[in-house]
Amino acid sequence: MTGQGTGRAAGEIGSVAVEIRSVNHRGLRINLRMGDRLAALEGRLEQLIRGELNRGSLQVNVSFVPAAHNLAAPINSTLVLAYAQELHRLRESLMSDDPIDLAALLQLPGAIDTSDSGSADPETVWPLLRRAALAAIENLDQMRAVEGAAMVDAIRADCESIEQQRVRILELAPAVVEQYRERLEARVSQFLQGRGIDFGPLDLLREVQIFADRCDISEELTRLASHLRMFAETLVTGEAGGRKLDFIIQEMFRETNTIGSKSADARIAAAVVEIKCAIERMRELVQNIE
Template sequence: MLLSMTGHGEAHVDRDNVHVSVELRSVNNRYFKLNLRISDGYNGLESRIESLVRRYVHRGSVNANVRIVRDATPDDYHLNLTVLKSYRKQLESLCDELHLPELVHVNALLSLPGVVSERVGAAADADEDWSIVEAAVTQAAERLAEMRAEEGRAMQFDFERNAATITTELGEVESRAPLVVENYRTRLTERLNKLLAEYDVRVEPADVVREVGLFAERSDISEEIVRLRSHLEQFAAFIEQAESNGRKLEFLIQEMFREANTIGSKSNDARIAQHVVEIKTAVERMREMVQNVE
């Protein structure tokens, strides 16, 4: 089964007073790479998150954003009585000086800077919250894997369609190849007879046969056809396997392109050259797609 290296998955888990949001985005990369952003106080979970994501992604660059929020409790806040008393004393002095009635409520004092402070980081407990984070990351990774598998199925269809095009064009090349030698024999005989006619010299069949034999040897593409067909069979087998074989497929496509180039350079025939163009076009489409296969 083919897996795309491009995908997206997200999840949200709320449990007790902890809220976890996870977003995963993956793009193609020759190796596995995790770029993780996580809420302050939870850096100790990075290795565990990476191990978890690796279960679902073997190749590709994954950008992970893990946001963990704990609902505040009374213990998370600190009332600074020294600051509060200072504000109160200054307000009393101001009211006495301006002969104003003292109408300031305690709620107004609590909203002033420095009176109430939140204990940053005191609420974060990585080990205690790991089960919630694990659940959220797992859900996001499963959704990422589903999307990568869906794109992989679409790519497999395109691979099979292009492979069918190559097979068809290769059949045309194979049928045309014997005619190339025969056409060369005819053209060579006619050309020699025309050149030697004024000298009343007769072309020896053995000379023609020898020259045609050399041409046939130089332009023989039977081995390249066999190898290219073998690569297509291997390719079809790999895309049906349970695991994704991006690197193996990439190698086979490189070999297909090389065989197609050799066929084109050895054939010495315009019709075969046209078929080779179609083959190389299909191989090039496959080469672009395989860059995104895990």
């Protein structure tokens, strides 16, 4: 399900911001972007997210801003002193009276240690990161809940449409056999006229029965109704989430395909097309249900 959530947490060591963007995905895929200073916490953060969310392709961005007192870069006093002593000897060798500029010394390589500037122990950052991540997940869930409610309404509307078309097919099916009997009787009568061939009512009945057995869709319609009921129940209970709904949809599509292949009636074929369209819409929507 699509959505976005943000969370922030602050403490003495600084502040952490977490942004989660989610797009549709059948499973759960997480892409973390945290920076090198928090890389040690990636596994722990991913485990936290997987414990809270089940589906979606997630882009998770994490930023850490150290507190002001952590930003001061330490001076390498030993190295600066060595630079000063070397410059003093050089000044004596050159018999120069130029003073040694402290600001210039601090610009020399290694004079200021920036390797840990703005860094913090990942273990001290984790409580802030956890709070920010849980806040972002909660924010994401709220946004997804709004979208989910609208999505469930759309799915239910499609279920109603399928049931309407199923009932229509159920009403049309008996007429298909009767129409076939009438067409067959007319064709046989026309063909046998003046040929002296005997084709009795039992022969006609036998052919109609074979046709009726071949195009009987009563079992498929019954199973389709059963799948619809199971789908509605699962949608309400949330049992097994979208995966179970996806399996039920596969069964619904299989029954609808069989109905379409057995039927030779244009009106039933049109109803089958409507059912397939509704099933495809539902298939796309249930990918977002957790």
